[in-house]
Amino acid sequence: MMKCASSTEEKIKDAARKVFLEKGFEGATTRDIAKEAGLNCALMNYYFRSKEKLFATVFEEMLQLFFQGMTTVLHKPISLKEKLVELIEHDFQTFKSNPSLCIFILNELHRAPDHLVNIIQAAKTQAALLFEQQLKEAIDQGIVRPVNTHHVLSLLLSNTQFIFLGKALTMNTWQMNEDDFNTYAEDHKQLITQMIVNFLFIADPEIELRQHGSESAVLSH
Amino acid sequence: MMKCASSTEEKIKDAARKVFLEKGFEGATTRDIAKEAGLNCALMNYYFRSKEKLFATVFEEMLQLFFQGMTTVLHKPISLKEKLVELIEHDFQTFKSNPSLCIFILNELHRAPDHLVNIIQAAKTQAALLFEQQLKEAIDQGIVRPVNTHHVLSLLLSNTQFIFLGKALTMNTWQMNEDDFNTYAEDHKQLITQMIVNFLFIADPEIELRQHGSESAVLSH
DNA sequence: AAATGATTTAAGCAAATGTTTAAATTATAT
DNA sequence: ATATAATTTAAACATTTGCTTAAATCATTT
Numbered sequence: 320m321m322k323c324a325s326s327t328e329e330k331i332k333d334a335a336r337k338v339f340l341e342k343g344f345e346g347a348t349t350r351d352i353a354k355e356a357g358l359n360c361a362l363m364n365y366y367f368r369s370k371e372k373l374f375a376t377v378f379e380e381m382l383q384l385f386f387q388g389m390t391t392v393l394h395k396p397i398s399l400k401e402k403l404v405e406l407i408e409h410d411f412q413t414f415k416s417n418p419s420l421c422i423f424i425l426n427e428l429h430r431a432p433d434h435l436v437n438i439i440q441a442a443k444t445q446a447a448l449l450f451e452q453q454l455k456e457a458i459d460q461g462i463v464r465p466v467n468t469h470h471v472l473s474l475l476l477s478n479t480q481f482i483f484l485g486k487a488l489t490m491n492t493w494q495m496n497e498d499d500f501n502t503y504a505e506d507h508k509q510l511i512t513q514m515i516v517n518f519l520f521i522a523d524p525e526i527e528l529r530q531h532g533s534e535s536a537v538l539s540h
Numbered sequence: 541m542m543k544c545a546s547s548t549e550e551k552i553k554d555a556a557r558k559v560f561l562e563k564g565f566e567g568a569t570t571r572d573i574a575k576e577a578g579l580n581c582a583l584m585n586y587y588f589r590s591k592e593k594l595f596a597t598v599f600e601e602m603l604q605l606f607f608q609g610m611t612t613v614l615h616k617p618i619s620l621k622e623k624l625v626e627l628i629e630h631d632f633q634t635f636k637s638n639p640s641l642c643i644f645i646l647n648e649l650h651r652a653p654d655h656l657v658n659i660i661q662a663a664k665t666q667a668a669l670l671f672e673q674q675l676k677e678a679i680d681q682g683i684v685r686p687v688n689t690h691h692v693l694s695l696l697l698s699n700t701q702f703i704f705l706g707k708a709l710t711m712n713t714w715q716m717n718e719d720d721f722n723t724y725a726e727d728h729k730q731l732i733t734q735m736i737v738n739f740l741f742i743a744d745p746e747i748e749l750r751q752h753g754s755e756s757a758v759l760s761h
Numbered sequence: 762a763a764a765t766g767a768t769t770t771a772a773g774c775a776a777a778t779g780t781t782t783a784a785a786t787t788a789t790a791t
Numbered sequence: 792a793t794a795t796a797a798t799t800t801a802a803a804c805a806t807t808t809g810c811t812t813a814a815a816t817c818a819t820t821t
Contacts (some may be wrong), residue, residue: 324628328766345566359770364810420652425705429643430567432708439713445796461726469714469724471729473703484646487653492660493690501692510691514739548798570779608799748784 328366330356335363340419343426344374378427379438381420385413386442393446399457400520401477402450404512411480415501421480447472463519471519475536478511509510551577556584560641565595570603592742599648600642600659606634607663614667618645621741622680623671624696625733631700632729636722642701668693684740690741699732 334356349370353360367373372466392405414421428435447468454471457463482489482504490500555577559568574581588594613626614640637643649656668689675692678684701708703725711721 343564343566343647343651345564348807350807360809361771361811362769365768370809418648422646425643426564426637426647428706428709429640430564432712435709436712439709466731467589467603467727472703473706473710473728474699474732474735476706477702478695478696480702482694485649485694485697488649488657488660489690491653491657506688507691507694510687511695512694514735518735530664532689569775569777581779582781582801584798586798611767 327358329371330358331363331366332377332380334358335373336381339374340417340423343418343423344430373435379432382424382435382438385420385424388413389450390442392444393450399453399463400516402453403471403516403519406475407479407512407515410475414483415504416480418483418486421484425484458510464521468517472515474515478515479508482507513516548579548583550554551579551626552584552594553601554585555579555600556594557602560595560598561638563643564644565651591652596655603645603656603659606641609634610665611667614671618682620674621673621737624692624737624740628700628729628733628736631696632725635700635704639704639707646701646705651708683742685742687740695736699736700729703728722733 331352338352338355341347342351349363350360352373352481353363363370363373367376388409389406390404392409395405397405424435444533451468454463454466454468458465486500487492489495489503490497493499493503495503552573556568556573559576560572562568563572570584571581573594574584574718584591584594588597609630612625613623613630616623616626618626646658672689675684679686707721710716710724711718714724716718716724
């Protein structure tokens with residue numbers, strides 16, 4: 320009864336993912352996807368009912384993958400500071416291995432806000448609240464500057480996303496090749512990690528001086 | 541010989557700007573634009589030769605406007621710190637009054653990198669070098685942490701853009717109305733200004749304690 | 762092997778798209 | 792006023808689009 324359904328289905332999804340990421344929803348055509356998959360274009364509607372449905376499937380899977388990584392980090396039994404560092408690391412890794420992902424997600428957010436909002440709402444309850452609680456505790460303990468969860472998440476996401484959003488521009492403007500860019504991205508990751516941690520965590524001079532040496536030395540006159 | 545060319549031309553550009561901003565290049569149709577302008581759709585090709593050319597015109601004008609503001613700030617005879625603050629203020633203002641502008645620009649960067657790159661290259665030589673020089677001087681004087689110009693510009697742009705890129709998501713996720721969002725954006729502006737300035741400028745305890753009171757107080761144990 | 766149901770294909774449909782055409786209208790110069 | 796050139800319009804053109812159809816192919820069951 321079944322020949323190799325899952326195989327073709329996967330081929331279509333793979334092709335769709337690639338083409339949608341590259342050209343966006345409107346920019347991609349069903350024939351583009353079929354060609355990329357090396358399949359008849361009617362198959363697209365046989366397995367998924369429409370371009371819209373195929374897109375939604377691919378999009379949700381991709382977002383799922385992204386959130387899964389974040390959720391894993393958020394659930395780890397580690398300190399808030401370690402969590403922040405790992406979240407930044409995770410985002411950098413994700414977007415580095417797939418630079419089109421940011422603009423793809425942001426585009427969908429602009430095209431059909433409700434779609435993304437619904438997915439986020441579902442994922443939110445899982446682990447974000449845990450993070451929020453941990454942040455609040457740290458604030459209560461006077462370890463962290465009093466700041467809204469939302470602001471913190473914005474800081475993380477904006478600083479990790481942007482570098483990859485502007486990758487083409489950066490490489491061109493500053494005459495970089497792929498290696499140069501990776502070096503630059505790595506530097507920037509260190510920089511924003513330091514900046515965000517320094518900003519959020521209220522420095523305990525005794526400890527901070529040993530941990531961050533040069534950065535904090537200047538504050539100890 | 542001329543009836544009211546410039547008037548119709550402007551009407552088309554206004555309509556195109558609006559529709560392109562809303563739906564992007566592929567998402568917008570020539571008929572959408574004609575309808576928005578209340579004009580026959582053949583006029584679009586009479587004044588601009590093609591959809592692509594119309595888009596390029598509108599896009600370049602919009603980018604010009606954005607850079608003009610930045611250039612003005614960069615040319616002001618003020619300190620580096622004041623410049624940073626004003627740049628952040630300018631970007632926030634620009635994107636606040638036109639939230640679609642970020643995604644629009646980033647989209648074009650993804651769709652046709654060369655287009656944007658050429659424009660930027662032309663604008664770059666004007667005022668950015670001036671900023672770079674001022675930054676380097678400050679670093680030499682030990683006022684500012686040794687950091688690349690590019691990193692600084694990334695910090696500015698990423699933190700100002702992101703909040704507006706994710707506006708729809710933010711408002712929905714955190715149940716905000718337009719006023720709430722504006723308040724949040726204003727808060728975030730203050731926060732990132734403080735964070736970036738604190739990070740870049742090497743604090744002179746004597747002065748900093750008076751300027752930033754609560755933030756730096758903790759560092760003075 | 763024959764029958765059945767799942768999968769794949771080629772062909773094409775209806776609508777939409779960017780663009781052109783040729784005629785109609787309007788403004789301007791003589 | 793009339794001729795001329797600029798502007799505007801309705802209609803249509805050729806492609807491209809998402810999607811459907813109906814026949815062909817393949818795998819599985821009996």
